[in-house]
Structure formats: structure tokens, C-alpha cells
Amino acid sequence: MTKTQECAEFRASMRYSRRNALRIGGAAGLSLTLPTLMRHQAAASDSGSATFGVAKRVIMLYLHGGHPQQETFDPKPNGPSAVRGEFSAISTSLPGVQFSEMLPQIAKLADRMSIIRSMSHENANHVQASYPANTGHKHPPELKSRGDFPPSPDHFPPFGAVMDKFRPSGRALPNWVRIGPLMRRSNGTVLHGQISGMLGAKHSSFVVDQKLLPKDVQIEAVRYGDDLTSVRLNDRQNLLKQIDEHARLIDESVKVRSFDQYYQRGFNLLCSNETRTAFDLASEPAAIRERYGKTEFGQRCLLARRLVEAGVPITNVSYCHTPRGSWDTHSSNFSKMKDSLAPTLDTAFSALFEDLEERGLLDETLVVINAEFGRTPKINSRSGRDHWPWVYSLALAGSGAGKGSVFGSSDESAAYPASHGRDPKDFAATLYHLLGIPPNTLIHDAVNRPHQLILGRPIHEILA
Structure with a gap:
């Protein structure tokens, strides 16, 4: 501008x-x-606005570590040789727009997607940068030097917790599901923006964290054990296993106030035939499972589609558990992109997009490719790219997202915004707009103090 x-x-x-x-x-x-x-x-x-509240369901694909903009949605084939990398750019279905050659299937969908090439912020720490990516709120500048530290019950809640509070479905199905692990760093620190924060444990996600590749996979989170009857589900100890992961992260006083409601919801969910049917991944035809790819991420995306079909409002899909196997490519960036990361994303996302479209679900479902930041323009001595929050790309498709929209641009090195730089708080405002959450919405913390939920401005240029 x-x-x-x-x-x-x-x-x-x-x-x-x-x-x-x-x-x-x-x-x-x-x-x-x-x-x-x-x-x-x-x-x-x-x-x-015509797009306010059009997204009835959201699937958030989170690429832990940060995908390189140069090797995904913002290649620089004519950029300086020291930064452009080993891969070529290919034409997409959107005239004049190129993606990396590593994403050939997604490139065919570009005319039905929205790409933001000018996301930007200033925090290069994975743990802290995940907070604005998932909530639209950032930590105070004085905390930046603190590095990795655990999430707090005073943190702002992620999108799923907000939807669970303001848009409860009233059905046995959970409102917010996380498929995949609670993402952590190698030192065990949990990435911020994954737990319910000041909204309390009753608005936590329902968690599916297990291997999904086996042909006869059964989702343990909704499965009765051989000697477990619905009567025994009344035992709090059994339900505690479902929420133990979150309980360790929240304040004791919050637990006391929240657990009764959380247990009741858990009981209703586990006793529901509707729930068990929605999570029955093994019932998918072999050809469909193959279509999504023989990867854990691919099968997580397929399970997310089943949940969308059943009516679950928001589903988070984690790419991986720790930096091992993630998009945090400090070394061997190009071989990792070629052998694993890019093919996994390309196959899973394109299958999810087309499957939703074929089933008539895409008009009410928004799919987002999100991450905490991108990767450095400069290639380091280990053929890797390091942390880079100053410019990166996100992708959206489906309900409310413009078709064939590319917003913003980066400079010739994919280092800084060349036009229309936008902050994660603006992405959050865009998502809340599509979900029908008014921009003046307040949330209250444990002592009932009000806080403004939405700080940014919707990026209307990428909306349908």
C-alpha cells in the first residue's frame, strides 16, 4: 500500500x-x-458481510516447524542464487502464479484456493510463535528472550476452544477434535496455542493421538475395552485418562470448577453411537485410504474428513510430535522436502480438498494450511533453512475463501513483505469472521476479567 x-x-x-x-x-x-x-x-x-459465518466447519492443518515459503507457495526461480534453492517453480491452474515443483497436485488446485504470501511477525521461537498462529494473540516483547516455557492457564484460547464456547453443537459429537499429538519441542516444552487457556478445561479438545495406518485401526479414544461397559464409564478414573494430558497443564482451581462438566461431556461422547461411527476410520474403502497416502498425516486428514462429514465444527491436524520429522529443516532441507515433507502434504491436502468437493462438503468447510513461521532465505552450511518469521505463506481453501486469490507478495529473496504485510492477528480475525464470531467479542478469564478476543482486521481481499 x-x-x-x-x-x-x-x-x-x-x-x-x-x-x-x-x-x-x-x-x-x-x-x-x-x-x-x-x-x-x-x-x-x-x-x-456476505462471508460472515459461512464456514460451518474448519480443518486446520498445522505444519509444525514452519514450511519453507520458497519450496511451497512462494518460489523464487529468478531470485539470488544463494537463496532460491534446488527446486524449480511450476505453473499452477491460476494463470501467472507459480508454486514449487514439489507441490504438483496442489498446483492444480490453485484456481480454487487463497494464498497469503505476506504473513509476517518478529518472533522466531517455535513455542512462542505458535501462540499467535493459533490464537491471534502474541506474547509481550519482554518474554521473547525467555525462549521455551510452558503454556499458561492465563493464555488466550485457540480457535477450537473459542468455538466450543460460543458455537456448541449440542450433539454427542465433540465440538473440537485434535488429531495427532500435542506438539512439543525436543526438550518437552508444549507449543503454545494448543490448550484451552483461560476458557478452562471444559473447553479442551477431544484428542486422537495414536497410529492410524493399520488396516483394522480402531480409535482408542472412543473404543470400549473388552471388559469396559457403559456403566463403568461413570468411574471418574476412566474418564480422567481422556483429560490427563490437559490436566497437567492447568491450574488446580480451574480443574475443580471445570471437571464436572467435562466428565459429563466425556461420558455422553463415549456412549454415543454417532461418535463411534464418525471415528470409524477402518470402514473407509482401501482406495480412499490409499488416495490420502500411506502416511500418518494423510490418515489424519482422512479422519478429519470423516469428522467434518459427521458435523464436527473444528478439527486440528498435527503434522508431528517433536522437531523429529517436522518441517524444522535446519539441515538437509531439500532432501527432506523431496523425500517426505512435500509429497506427504501434496498427496494429503489434494486428496482432502477433492474428497470434500466431491461429497459437497467444501462449500461449508474451510481448510487451512497454517504454521508458526517460514524458513530463512539464506541456505545454511548444512543445506538447511533456519527459522524465519519475517515473511511466510499460508493457504486456505473452501468455505468463504476466494477462488484463485493470491494476496500480498514477498521481495525477490522471500525475506520480507514487498506488499500488504499482515500479522497473525489478521489471519485470526479472518478465521473468526468466516466462523461468525463478531469482532467485538469478549472472553473472561478465571476471575471474570473481560478480554478482547479479536485484535486484527480480516483480510477481506482473500474472501469469496
Whole structure:
């Protein structure tokens, strides 16, 4: 955006009529500041948008470690030789737009996707950077030097927890499911933005964390044991196994207030035939399972499709558990991309997209490829790329996402935004807009203090 455009937008925003001025003056007596009033005006405007609330379900694919923008959605075939890498760029189904040759199947879908090439922030720590990626909120600058530290019950909640609170389905199925492990660093520190934070344990995700590749796979989280009857499910110790992972991460006082509701929900869920049918991955035809790829990530994506079909509002799919096998390619970036990372993503995402489309589910389902940041322009001495939050790419497809939209751009080295740089808080605002969460929504912490949920501005340019 040029300075002329910026000034024009500023002048437009300041064109208040005499009536608006009187309203502002009156509002001051009601403790409504000008920024607050403008937020309410924005809320009214957003709520009237054609894309507000169109996404009934979301599948969030999280590429832990950070995918290299150069080897995915923003190749630089004509960039400096020291940064452009080993792979070529290929044409996509969207004229004039290229992806890396490592994503040939996704390239065929570009005319039905939205790509953001100018995401940007300043925190290069995996643990901390995952927080804004999953919540739209960032840590104070003084915490950056702290490095890895555990998540806190005072943290803002991720998208799934928010939807569980504000858009409960009222069905036996869970509102928010995480497929795959709770993502951690090698030192065991949990990436931020995965647990329910200030909303409490009752809004935690339902977790499927197991191997999914076996032909006769049974989802342990919804399976009765041989000697486990529905009567025995009333035993709190049995249900505690479902939430033990979260219980270790939250404050004792929060547990006391939240667990009764959480146990009841768990009981209803585990006793539901609807739930067990939705999670019956083994019932999928062999050809469909093959289509998604013989990888854990591929089968997680297939299970996510089953959950969407059953009506689960939001599903998170983790790529991996720790940096081992992740997109954190500090060494051998190109061989890892070629042999594993890119083919796995290309196969799984393209299968998920096409499967949802064929089943008539894509119009109400948004699929997102998300990560905490990208990778360095400069290739290091180990043929790797290091952490780089200053510019990276995200991808969206499905409900509410524009078809054939590329927003923003990076410079010739894929190092910094060349146009329309946007923060993760804007991505969060975009997602909440599509999910129908008003921009003036407040959430309350454990002592009932109000907090503004949405801080950014929706990226309307990528919306349908």
C-alpha cells in the first residue's frame, strides 16, 4: 500500500458526520472510547458481510516447524542464487502464479484456493510463535528472550476452544477434535496455542493421538475395552485418562470448577453411537485410504474428513510430535522436502480438498494450511533453512475463501513483505469472521476479567 493510499484510508476513516460526533460525545459518558466505538461499527459492518459465518466447519492443518515459503507457495526461480534453492517453480491452474515443483497436485488446485504470501511477525521461537498462529494473540516483547516455557492457564484460547464456547453443537459429537499429538519441542516444552487457556478445561479438545495406518485401526479414544461397559464409564478414573494430558497443564482451581462438566461431556461422547461411527476410520474403502497416502498425516486428514462429514465444527491436524520429522529443516532441507515433507502434504491436502468437493462438503468447510513461521532465505552450511518469521505463506481453501486469490507478495529473496504485510492477528480475525464470531467479542478469564478476543482486521481481499 502506498503512502497516498494509506493517507486516503486514514482521511476516509476520519470522515464523521455531525451526528456521529454527537454520538461519540454521548458515548464518552458511557465509557465508550473512540476506539471502542469504532470496533462496534466494524462489528456491525463485518456481521453484514456476505462471508460472515459461512464456514460451518474448519480443518486446520498445522505444519509444525514452519514450511519453507520458497519450496511451497512462494518460489523464487529468478531470485539470488544463494537463496532460491534446488527446486524449480511450476505453473499452477491460476494463470501467472507459480508454486514449487514439489507441490504438483496442489498446483492444480490453485484456481480454487487463497494464498497469503505476506504473513509476517518478529518472533522466531517455535513455542512462542505458535501462540499467535493459533490464537491471534502474541506474547509481550519482554518474554521473547525467555525462549521455551510452558503454556499458561492465563493464555488466550485457540480457535477450537473459542468455538466450543460460543458455537456448541449440542450433539454427542465433540465440538473440537485434535488429531495427532500435542506438539512439543525436543526438550518437552508444549507449543503454545494448543490448550484451552483461560476458557478452562471444559473447553479442551477431544484428542486422537495414536497410529492410524493399520488396516483394522480402531480409535482408542472412543473404543470400549473388552471388559469396559457403559456403566463403568461413570468411574471418574476412566474418564480422567481422556483429560490427563490437559490436566497437567492447568491450574488446580480451574480443574475443580471445570471437571464436572467435562466428565459429563466425556461420558455422553463415549456412549454415543454417532461418535463411534464418525471415528470409524477402518470402514473407509482401501482406495480412499490409499488416495490420502500411506502416511500418518494423510490418515489424519482422512479422519478429519470423516469428522467434518459427521458435523464436527473444528478439527486440528498435527503434522508431528517433536522437531523429529517436522518441517524444522535446519539441515538437509531439500532432501527432506523431496523425500517426505512435500509429497506427504501434496498427496494429503489434494486428496482432502477433492474428497470434500466431491461429497459437497467444501462449500461449508474451510481448510487451512497454517504454521508458526517460514524458513530463512539464506541456505545454511548444512543445506538447511533456519527459522524465519519475517515473511511466510499460508493457504486456505473452501468455505468463504476466494477462488484463485493470491494476496500480498514477498521481495525477490522471500525475506520480507514487498506488499500488504499482515500479522497473525489478521489471519485470526479472518478465521473468526468466516466462523461468525463478531469482532467485538469478549472472553473472561478465571476471575471474570473481560478480554478482547479479536485484535486484527480480516483480510477481506482473500474472501469469496
